[in-house]
Amino acid sequence: MKSVVVLHHHPPRDPTPAKASQLGDRKEAAMLEEWLADFERRSGKSALFVGAHVGTFHADRVDGVPYVINGNSGKGPSSAPHLGGFTGWTHFGVDGRGEVVAETQAHVDSLAVSAPATAPRGTPIDVAAVVTQGGRQVPVAPPVSADWTASPSVHIGSALGLRPWHAAWFDPSTGKLVALRSSGSVVLSVTVNGVTAHATVTLAAPRKAAA
Structure with a gap:
């Protein structure tokens, strides 16, 4: 024991x-x-x-x-x-x-993931998930347990696991997704109590600096 x-x-x-x-x-x-x-x-x-x-x-x-x-x-x-x-x-x-x-x-009546449609390379974007319980909106964050998954080209976790082949990086602890390439798209998924929701994000070229 x-x-x-x-x-x-x-x-x-x-x-x-x-x-x-x-x-x-x-x-x-x-x-x-x-x-x-x-x-x-x-x-x-x-x-x-x-x-x-x-x-x-x-x-x-x-x-x-x-x-x-x-x-x-x-x-x-x-x-x-x-x-x-x-x-x-x-x-x-x-x-x-x-x-x-x-x-x-x-308890999950419904589950939704929200994210911008486009992620410019190098600019973090916010990704969030919400559980609906009747009229109650519960953010998917501690103490709610959740499993985040994504396309094979997406690294999930801290920066320590990043590799040259990764197209994007998502850190669930901060809710930030960073595009590492300027083309293609990735899918983020979250599962809470057996219910899964998805969001698709297109990777784009970096934003141009204002003149």
Whole structure:
């Protein structure tokens, strides 16, 4: 056993301004955080705390220990969509190293990707995705889990993986797409909770400087 998970209805800390859903006894909350951090240090194993009740999806670390708050699934959230206020569930699993990993799966009524039709070479353009839940618009960004894919000529990730044959570079952490060539087109796709949306962008010559 390489990891230990503690499940508790109330989290030690409520990330919302009201702080109404955290453990009421602040000494108990501090003791719990101290115990888990000390367990990691003494045992060499990983610890994870999973809580709920807040009505918001949230993840943070205290003294190196991850704390995950699972949001609502069957009733409305208690915070704004971009702050984790959406409905869904959290999927936990164990990777090949024995570490616990979590994916936040948002309910998806529809999913859309927005991007300019053209990307001038060398000029970053904004790419964004939005999940619709009834009348709620949820940006596809943490804590929403999403898988971005693209045409084979597109590098997805940091600049470290760029190669001479790449026609474009997309960094999901910034939402920026950079054309590296002046012709052709690329397709970007995002999948959230099994639903996929696409956007096609044409690569163009650099913009001419103003006279």
